[in-house]
Amino acid sequence: MTEETEDPHRMELDRVPTGIAGLDTVLHGGLLKGAVYIVQGVPGAGKTILSNQMCFSHVAAGGRAVYVTLLAESHTRMIQHLRPMAFFDESVIPERLYYVSAFRTLEDEGLKGLLDLLRREMRGHRAGVMVLDGLVAAEETAASDREFKKFVHEVQMHAALNGCTVLLLTTGGPGPVRAEHTMVDGLIELDDQLFEVRTERSLQVRKFRGSDSLRGRHPVRITADGLVVYPRIEAVFSTPSVPDAATADRVATGVDGLDALIGGGLIEATTTALMGPTGVGKTTFGLHFLAQCSAAEPGLLFGFYETPARLRLKAARLGLDLEGLEKTGALEIVWQAQTENVLDELAHRMRDAVLRRGVRRLFVDGLGGFIESAVHPERMSRFFSVLSNEIRALGVTAIYTLETRDILGPTLQVPVSGISSLVESVVFLRYVEVQARTRRLLSIAKIRDSGFDPALHEFEITGQGVRIVGPFAGYEGMLSGYARTLDAPAPASPSKRPPRQG
Template identity: 60%
Template sequence: MSEQQAIERVPSGVPGLDTILSGGFPKGGIHILQGPPGAGKTTLGNQICYHHAAAGGQALYVTLLSETHARMLLHLGTMDFFDASRLPEQISYISGLGALDGDGLSGLVTLLRREIAGRKATVMVLDGLVAAEDRAASDTEFKKFIQELQTQAALYGCTVFLLTTAKGQAIPPEHTMVDGIIELTDVRFGSRTERGLFVNKLRGSDYLAGRHPFRITAEGLMVYPRIEAAFREVTRPDEARSGRLSTGVGGLDAMLGGGMIEATVTGLLGPSGIGKTSLGLHFLGGSSATEPGLFFGFYETPPRLVQQAASLGLDLEGAIARGDVEILWQPQGEELQDALAHRLLDAVQRRSVRRLFLDGLGGFIEASVEPGRMSRFFAVLVNELRARGVTTLYTMETRDLIGPGIQMPITGMSSMVESLIAMRYVEHQRRTCRLLSVVKVRGSGFDPALREFIITGGHGLRLAGSFEGAKDLLSGFARERGGPDPSSSISEGP
């Protein structure tokens, strides 16, 4: 048995945090919960206590210089995890300020020892460690105080959490002695802020490094492990598959060599209004009880999608009623990039989804406060989807309605997907035509011809054959044959 497996854990009860901590906090250790005022330290400390009590444990919450117990309980009363029936038998609130003022750090240690033993506490939170540090005559005295707490924690099997606001030292003296350090932050990114959690130390244990975004909701803290860390290794063995899934458009299936290869990712590029969502609805039209489908989108509400599908001759409403398809609509706003990804993966897991239409990738891009991580984020996300046997079709909107080039919004995106389909407008003989071409199918032959397609009421999207008799199609302005061809390209974004 490895050292990590041998360490007994105390679960935090905070969604996502125990995943980051590889199961929870090492039992009997001392852990610092650190952050600026308003970061969520008190909420986190109480959330740990109430979860511990709900699991049958005894919790002791000790305050120094902080809000009164009455005000704290008033604020906690708005949280779903708060349970007044646990007071005071399983969760006790006491003040240590009197002992600290009267007898200094030694008096506080005596109080904590007596209360831990008397209440048989298995979790203790000391809120306001900075007040104890201010009473210390030297770093050495404060280190002795931390050492005394370690002795009591080990003696009674009590896991201790120290809540503090960092005072700005490069390495505070207590950081070298404690078993774990959790840092809560609230950082500005332009006009918005995003809360983040770091594990700076977890002695004798592995953990997911880096910044993990979190929210404070009515349920308490909700932490979303960073996708690149949480799924750096896929959760199940990947396997190459040879089956094909229909796109729902017969002509396009033929161009792809028989449909979309199972458990692969296909990118669908094109300008606004070209028909990307319509094609995705055709793809979801093939969903069934054995091939459940999921629509994960940002732009169209479920009622509008059902209406749009009906206009294409597709019974999306019936598929939803049968449970073959689920629609998850994410209203655009200040979403968390990692929260969106976990919501997507949870939905895939819950229904064993096999057909995923992600409309569109721009919703993830707009949710990101760190654009530089998008390529890594997307690479890890799609690897996990492949390993789960999901065949994914996602859309990306191109910048120009008509023009000679298609620019990918994220550098390296084209290398992360197995297939690419481009849709574009072209002006020909005083009318706007829609064209479709298969740009890439990895490991398979495909038809690279430019084909016109039409979208009709009741019949949906269908290919109308090759676009013959014109040149300069990729420039966006088709001409009759004769004269030089302009260049065109598909390029990566900045």
């Protein structure tokens, strides 16, 4: 066999990281050195913050940057708006990050004068990043489309010769492809869309010459740290980040009597859907599961509805020391109020918490918090499938609660289509009325690759926690929600009941 030699035509192109959380993931490492990109978006979408944040990040890494504006106003107001953000560092201005207004140059000398200014500033400051804020003003100054395209082409030439990555900022949204879009190396589009009464910012890489990128729209937030991009879960984890390793090991549920019904516990690194109506005990089951956490088997409670203080109190009343587990580092509670959350932000927050502590037990209370955060509900089946695959591959045994709509009745309406095919285990908790009293029942619908007891079992919640009482025998019609003894007559349907006597 001959020794393989490296193909010079397949050498990796140099990258310039943006330093923006999530964006470099979307760009597979950053922008390309010496390339020109158009960043366009509606007013308020975040173009100015994105470009300034990249400049400050580049300077913090040892580089130099130039920010050129074509605005009539001074830079004072823009810097005032940037100053509260964590990335802002006034000490680097103007030696390493230089702001220059080219408004007067464009007015007096046209595109040729602007091009000369860009070339001088690029070389004079040895800039690795340059921003031209206000490309629309340059386009309006051009005598013809040909002149404007020539200007963009010459900016590309100088960027490549000087190894300077250039961002051209302009106002615009989704629409027809313009000539300059075909000339530049990439097109990044920011948007701020209204969904009924809420808005959500997003970012899309519509073109990225010389590199792949994560396709589609990705949610964006503007925070005190600057602009944050949350790569869409279906795109970034279409393949889990680590190889999935199947195991036959079991994980104790912590519920007295339950493990014996499911073959010795939940199978490790699987996902369980725990479904039932409000108040039936779903959270209580999850607290028992987390009470089995240890330093070797850390746990995470990711919830939406009950605050950490209330969860600790609830656990203490059941004889479970959640607070003690938190103090030793065996357990973490991550809670977020049900406000206008961003679906992908929640998923990344949960995964980051899993990675941060090497979590092995995860209790999500409940999946409805994710569903209510989705501006595109039709995503939920794919979203949950990909997220579960990633969490499973990380070696996490997870329980998700889902609230069913009806408290009593023969049907259980599930809020996520096809949920049973996306999880390894399905456990139903339900109420049944018996002789004018409600009692709690547990039924196991599915344990993939394992035997289980299919009988209906009664369970109780006492001051000592959850206890499986045993099979609920001697009754029929239990799944209707109204149980009766086997020798009792069936209740008459409304059409066959005798008329009331006056």
